[in-house]
Amino acid sequence: MGEKGDEGKPRAWERVSSEQLADYGIFRVRRDRARSPRDGSEHDFHVAESPDGVAVVALTEDRRLVLVEQFRHPFREVTLELPSGIVDEGESPAEAAARELREETGFEGGEAEVIGCIRLNPSWATSRVHVAVVRGAARTAEKDEDAGEETRVRLVPADRAREMVLKGEIDAGAAVCALALWMWNRERRGMEDG
């Protein structure tokens, strides 16, 4: 009972230097040298830099969720995730959401509503993922995949999403965060329908 937190907000580190080390296409690596506010000692911090992304909670009229299965090279396994991708230069997160949904799944819907933004791994990466909701999604076209992609669209009842996360069937960070933001937003608004 009556536990207390700490006083005093952590101080910023002074950056002494910053250097681009490598460009791997999908991410780059920089090294910051920075001075500890505690004792003045200098330390190196490696950071993976990547452009902003978007993850899309897309709902059909009959309240199913549009999911995407694809082979993921880090794990050499097929994962089940939300439609997602990179926000292109000059594009808004909402525009990127509509485009990625169309390209990855062939689905289109109403205007994308951006409901939040997640920093996937602040420990060593700049990855940010905007979360968008698209309602009234329906298949209007074929998928537009390049040779590096082979996806399978799966539709599941939206009410099953929470259970799929708890069972580990959906376990990708962006997907779980996006589903949480979507569900908690609905609860806050007192919405039942999307």
Add this chain to the structure above:
Amino acid sequence: MGEKGDEGKPRAWERVSSEQLADYGIFRVRRDRARSPRDGSEHDFHVAESPDGVAVVALTEDRRLVLVEQFRHPFREVTLELPSGIVDEGESPAEAAARELREETGFEGGEAEVIGCIRLNPSWATSRVHVAVVRGAARTAEKDEDAGEETRVRLVPADRAREMVLKGEIDAGAAVCALALWMWNRERRGMEDG
């Protein structure tokens, strides 16, 4: 109405070669060359490899959540997150949870319960984060920080966590995923108390 998914699970890519390119300490980079199952063309995929981590939902007897503020170099900003860290070699996720909680915050509690595991960014990283819940947490010691760390412990009513995520006050991927798993598990179990 009546939208349909696709037939046929995505096929695995045959890996032609795999090479370690760099070791940045907190993560390493490998490059896989793999053959598309669609057209046989070969492509390179860069992957950031890192050890498993753990994020801890720690609750005090008076139902507050133990949070940690710290300076994060990727954004050069102070973030508000759950206690978290790396699972050391030979350690279980539950043991790592108890240790990280103690080292980062000075809090200890009941046995850590591991309730799930998230893959933070399957697009290009192997990062996995185990999610653990520790109940009955109380401050038993001083924090055990090295010169590279300066954290501030904050206690907030557990019932406020959802709102803090919706407001963007908590936006780190591991923290949001861990809070979602914790809350959804409680709802499924019909628990009110932790």
